[in-house]
Amino acid sequence: MVSLEIKRKKMIHKYQYKDQSIVLDINSGAIHVVGDIIYDILDHYKERAAEEIYEILGSKYSRADLEEAMTDIAYLEENGMLYADDSQVTMDMLEGRGAVIKAMCLHVAHDCNMTCKYCFGDKGAFEGVRSLLSLETGKKAIDFLLQHSGSRRNLEIDFFGGEPLMNFEVVKALVSYGREAENSYGKNIRFTITTNGLLLDDAKAAYINENMDNVILSIDGRPQVNDNMRRTVNDKGTYDIITNNYLKFVEKRKGTYYVRGTFTRENLDFSEDVKHLVDQGFKNVSVEPVVTDPSMSYALLEEDRDRICEEYDRLTDLYLAYAKEGRKFEFFHYNVDLNQGPCVVKRVSGCGAGTEYVAVSPEGDIYPCHQFVGNPEFKLGNLNAGEFKNSWYDTFNRAHIYNKEKCRTCWAKFYCSGGCHANAYNMNNDIMKPYELGCDLEKKRIECAIAIKAILAADEETEIK
Amino acid sequence: MKNIKTIAKPTLKNTASKGCGECQTSCQSACKTSCTVANQECENTRRR
Numbered sequence: 001m002v003s004l005e006i007k008r009k010k011m012i013h014k015y016q017y018k019d020q021s022i023v024l025d026i027n028s029g030a031i032h033v034v035g036d037i038i039y040d041i042l043d044h045y046k047e048r049a050a051e052e053i054y055e056i057l058g059s060k061y062s063r064a065d066l067e068e069a070m071t072d073i074a075y076l077e078e079n080g081m082l083y084a085d086d087s088q089v090t091m092d093m094l095e096g097r098g099a100v101i102k103a104m105c106l107h108v109a110h111d112c113n114m115t116c117k118y119c120f121g122d123k124g125a126f127e128g129v130r131s132l133l134s135l136e137t138g139k140k141a142i143d144f145l146l147q148h149s150g151s152r153r154n155l156e157i158d159f160f161g162g163e164p165l166m167n168f169e170v171v172k173a174l175v176s177y178g179r180e181a182e183n184s185y186g187k188n189i190r191f192t193i194t195t196n197g198l199l200l201d202d203a204k205a206a207y208i209n210e211n212m213d214n215v216i217l218s219i220d221g222r223p224q225v226n227d228n229m230r231r232t233v234n235d236k237g238t239y240d241i242i243t244n245n246y247l248k249f250v251e252k253r254k255g256t257y258y259v260r261g262t263f264t265r266e267n268l269d270f271s272e273d274v275k276h277l278v279d280q281g282f283k284n285v286s287v288e289p290v291v292t293d294p295s296m297s298y299a300l301l302e303e304d305r306d307r308i309c310e311e312y313d314r315l316t317d318l319y320l321a322y323a324k325e326g327r328k329f330e331f332f333h334y335n336v337d338l339n340q341g342p343c344v345v346k347r348v349s350g351c352g353a354g355t356e357y358v359a360v361s362p363e364g365d366i367y368p369c370h371q372f373v374g375n376p377e378f379k380l381g382n383l384n385a386g387e388f389k390n391s392w393y394d395t396f397n398r399a400h401i402y403n404k405e406k407c408r409t410c411w412a413k414f415y416c417s418g419g420c421h422a423n424a425y426n427m428n429n430d431i432m433k434p435y436e437l438g439c440d441l442e443k444k445r446i447e448c449a450i451a452i453k454a455i456l457a458a459d460e461e462t463e464i465k
Numbered sequence: 466m467k468n469i470k471t472i473a474k475p476t477l478k479n480t481a482s483k484g485c486g487e488c489q490t491s492c493q494s495a496c497k498t499s500c501t502v503a504n505q506e507c508e509n510t511r512r513r
Contacts, residue, residue, distance in 0.1 A: 069468055075466070
């Protein structure tokens with residue numbers, strides 16, 4: 001077995017975005033915007049002696065400037081801001097967090113009033129029969145979460161589907177039940193709902209606004225793009241109905257919300273969809289790459305990688321242009337907080353699927369996450385039968401960035417935490433082998449997110465001067 | 466340092482002793498099909 005000590009590596013990642021040269025120190029989290037001379041020296045710094053570097057770069061920079069730059073780099077290194085080690089990550093952080101469940105994706109409806117072409121949930125049925133969660137099973141799910149939450153105070157339940165608004169009376173009853181139950185356990189449950197918006201009338205909107213900590217509103221963007229994928233069971237477009245419902249909803253929304261779309265091979269110009277959504281008045285937007293069987297006509301393929309990365313550049317330009325015009329919006333994957341952000345424990349814990357996060361089907365079946373629902377191999381138990389044995393716990397608990405070969409040496413490991421287990425399993429039949437195209441796109445998004453911070457910081461500095 | 470502007474401090478070292486586990490699970494936010502943790506909030510800096 002390879003010891004953890006051998007796996008550790010001092011790493012930097014450097015890239016250029018427009019006129020910004022950016023250097024990330026992976027293990028410390030420090031980020032520097034550097035001049036050309038530093039950027040060039042770092043190509044050689046760890047591999048060559050100083051005299052060799054002076055010789056290689058002597059035709060481009062003066063000796064005095066090179067020596068000064070080398071001194072600056074050494075200063076950063078000595079002060080833990082460049083080539084830092086990752087001794088802060090302990091085995092206890094990686095594998096000793098304990099079998100505590102704090103978050104649940106509660107499938108209140110395995111039925112849907114849409115037939116989205118790309119749905120990973122089998123148009124709502126999740127490879128099973130169409131069904132709605134009963135109040136009785138829902139209460140058992142909440143009890144299960146409370147009983148398995150150990151010392152965690154803040155718990156999460158996402159009402160998911162299918163379409164959860166098709167079973168809204170049960171949703172409301174479960175919120176009431178959860179509010180009572182959390183008190184007796186001394187917990188705080190945060191409720192979230194993910195909806196396709198078709199049934200989002202004023203009464204439901206008012207209730208959701210009052211009771212849900214976060215709301216995810218599904219829409220893909222431009223009318224023709226949305227209606228290409230997101231259609232009613234009668235094969236009609238949904239854009240007009242849901243946009244109207246969403247705009248009324250967000251106008252009164254007090255808490256967090258995201259409009260969330262999926263882009264496919266059929267709208268690789270997805271920055272136009274983000275722009276469209278922002279121009280309609282939505283301030284918080286998430287548009288994500290579809291993950292599906294590569295044989296589907298709309299599936300993203302390896303050959304689309306460069307085109308998609310160019311589109312993230314366009315989205316970055318859009319983000320910056322709107323920010324400078326005073327029309328700032330949030331793009332979910334660009335929300336990287338450089339001042340603090342999540343702690344290192346969070347960054348090595350990953351999504352928590354199969355360890356601290358589970359999904360529950362309307363039949364009360366328990367799975368490691370919503371994307372495994374319906375796959376009998378991953379069934380962990382059943383609430384109505386009173387059975388729960390997390391036979392996958394060790395596998396998921398050990399599926400962290402130091403055990404995944406590709407993640408170990410990847411500069412993005414503390415930003416993505418190893419990626420989505422379900423994507424890895426669905427694409428490579430192995431949760432230890434990340435979905436490569438997904439990794440490449442994630443890295444691109446992180447580069448864009450950090451470049452935005454660098455450019456906005458440079459602009460602020462210019463304004464101050 | 467005229468050629469280096471640090472825009473993010475070495476926060477991963479600073480937060481090594483934390484890990485309360487109270488923050489939001491990433492897939493409960495707005496993704497459901499991919500995973501990013503760096504865009505999540507620290508519970509200790511979030512106000513309910």
